[in-house]
Amino acid sequence: MYENKKAWLVIVMIALVTAGCSLAPKYTRPKAPIPSSWASGPACQEEGAERQCLAPQRLEWREFYKDPMLKQVIEMALANNRDLRISALNVERARALYGVQRAELLxxxxxxxxxxxxxxxxxxxxxxxxxxxxxxxxxxxxxxxxxDFFGRIRSLKDKALEEFLASEEARKSAQIVLVSEVARAYLTLAADREMLSIAKATLKNQEKTYELILRQYEVGMASKLDMCQAKTQVDAARKDVARYTQVVALDKNALDLLAGRTVPEPLLPKGLSNVRSPEKIFADLSSEVLLNRPDIVAAEHRLKAAYAYIGAARAAFFxxxxxxxxxxxxxxxxxxxxxxxxxxxxxxxxxxxPIFDARTWAAYRVSKTERDIALAQYEKAIQTAFKEVADALAVQTAIKHQIEAQESLVKAVSETFTLASKRYLKGIDSYLNVLDAQRSLFAAQQELIMLRLAKLANRVKLYAVLGGGGE
The missing domain is CATH 2.20.200.10 (Outer membrane efflux proteins (OEP))
Structure with missing residues (x-):
């Protein structure tokens, strides 16, 4: 019995002595290949005396999105979206694989x-x-x-751990994308519903104008040309109503897909003007804040996994x-x-x-190449994130000035249409000027809605590309 106990004691001591051994190269976080701050050109300067600096990654999406109905739709998507569910299951699979690899040490x-x-x-x-x-x-x-004298199994365990952590960050990244996509689809539906409302109002006004001109034509007070021109405007307005009815239906289908189920009508927006704007974000932070973005953290975990794989490849020589x-x-x-x-x-x-095995040397070269690939992918992820934030910042200020100019244009065109209509009814001007003013007003109103949509959608994008919405 004494010899048996001695044998078991030797086994335990060997396991304890070799527990920390690893041949993996020491990991050092690479320097971020981006400037330390955002661009400061005219397109990125924000006017205003008071600016609140918010860290998007610490701002929950429930605080960022102010509209209560939009919040309910996002909750619905988080509970039912199949892509997010697949991401969560991938995390569970990676956790299980890590458990299997860790068990190899025992x-x-x-x-x-x-x-x-x-x-x-x-x-x-x-x-x-x-x-x-x-x-x-x-x-x-x-x-x-x-x-595990030389850390081969431990390196493989570390690699599995980093892959599990990367899958968890990928799930957070998928949630960020889902939340922003739901918000974008919701805002798009709101904008198109408002477009449809304007198209219906325009059709109603055109029909009234056509009926008036038709009666005038019947009593000889309007020409046949005016009557035909009014009729073409009615038909054009009907076409716009049909087109936006189709667009609204497609938007609704896209929102239902993201939500994972049919969104009830009471939760749908009536128009863009009825949706509460999300919180405004200022990127007065160092660009290093991007290093905490889930997709970049996931890329760094994959880089660490590549380092660990080098350790396993080195241990194969022993x-x-x-x-x-x-x-x-x-x-x-x-x-x-x-x-x-x-x-x-x-x-x-x-x-x-091992005496000679060419496959071992080839596997070692593969591990080093995979490390270099993971490094390039990590740096590319940082550069892509920086560009996305810089683009959103450039749009944030520029869109504000565009909306101000467009609102002034809509007001001027609306007054022009009113004056042209009065001049026509008094017989001072031709109906052609009324048609031009009507078309210009409708186009200007459409452009204003699209600019307002672009403003809100860009705010959603800025929040997402800064890493907000993952928790």
């Missing part, structure tokens, strides 16, 4: 029991009479446990030591299976020394 202990009974006839094996041989065994043992051992009892009588003097043990270490 010995697999198995218990076994066996019984055999054999009869040997007389004169076989030199015995004059028949023999009956019985054997009973109970064993507890370890089979082919690799003692000997592998495995151990098979067991402790138990053996006897020829079942009643004496656990009696005194029945102890049995087995201790069989094995070492495998």
């Amino acid at each position: 010995p697999s202990v198995t218990g076994s029991g066996s019984a055999s009974k054999q009869r040997i006839p007389a004169d076989v094996m030199g015995f004059p009479q028949a023999l009956t041989i019985e054997r009973y065994d109970v064993n507890l043992g370890i089979s082919a446990w690799e003692i 000997p592998r030591i495995s151990l098979t051992t067991s402790l138990g009892t053996a006897t020829d009588e079942l009643s004496n299976l656990f009696g005194s003097g029945t102890e049995a043990w087995n201790f069989a270490p094995q070492i495998s020394i």
Whole structure:
């Protein structure tokens, strides 16, 4: 028994001594290949005396989005969207794979029991009479446990851990994309519904104007040309109503897909002017804030996994030591299976020394190349994120001035249309000027709605590209 305890003690000591060994290169975070601050040109300057600097990654989406109905639709999407569900399941799979790889560090202990009974006839094996041989065994043992002297298994475990952490960040990134896409689809639906309302109002006004001109034509107070021109405007307005009815239906289908179920009518926006604007974001922070964006954190975890894989590839050049051992009892009588003097043990270490294997060198070169690829992907992710934020900042200020100019244009064109209509009714001007003013007003109103949509959508995008909405 003393020898058995000594053997087990040796095993435990070896495991403890080799627990921290690894041949993976030391990881150092690469320097971010972007400027330390955002662009400061005219397109990126924000006017106003008071500016509140908000860290989007610390601002929950429930605080950023102010519209209560939009919040309910986002909650619905987070609960039912299938893409997000797949991302969550990928995290669970990565966690399970990490558990499998981590378990390789520990010995697999198995218990076994066996019984055999054999009869040997007389004169076989030199015995004059028949023999009956019985054997009973109970064993507890370890089979082919690799003692991780050089950190091969530990490096693979670290690689699996980093891949699991990357999958978790990928899930957060998927949630950010989903939240922003739901908000964008919701705002687009609101804008198109407002477009439809304007088209219907324009059609109604055109029909009234056509009826008036038709009566004037019947009594000889308007020309046939005016009547035909008014009729063409009615038909054009009907076409716009039909077109926006189709667009609204498609927008609704897109929103339902993102939400994972049919969004109830009470939660749908009536128009863009009825939607509460999201919180305004200023990027008065260092560009290093991007390093905490989930997709960039995921890329860094994949880079760390590549470093760990190099450690496993390096360890393949060194000997592998495995151990098979067991402790138990053996006897020829079942009643004496656990009696005194029945102890049995087995201790069989094995070492495998690589002499020459070209595949090992190739695998090592592959691991270093994969590290370089992961590094390039990490740097590209940072550069892409910086561009996305810079673009959103450039739009944020420029769109404000465009909306101010467009609002002034709509007001001027509306007054022009009113004056042209009055002049026509008094017989001072031709109906052609009324048509031009009407078309200009409708186009200006459409452009104003699209600019307001672009403003809100860009605010949503800025929040997302700065990493907001992942929690």
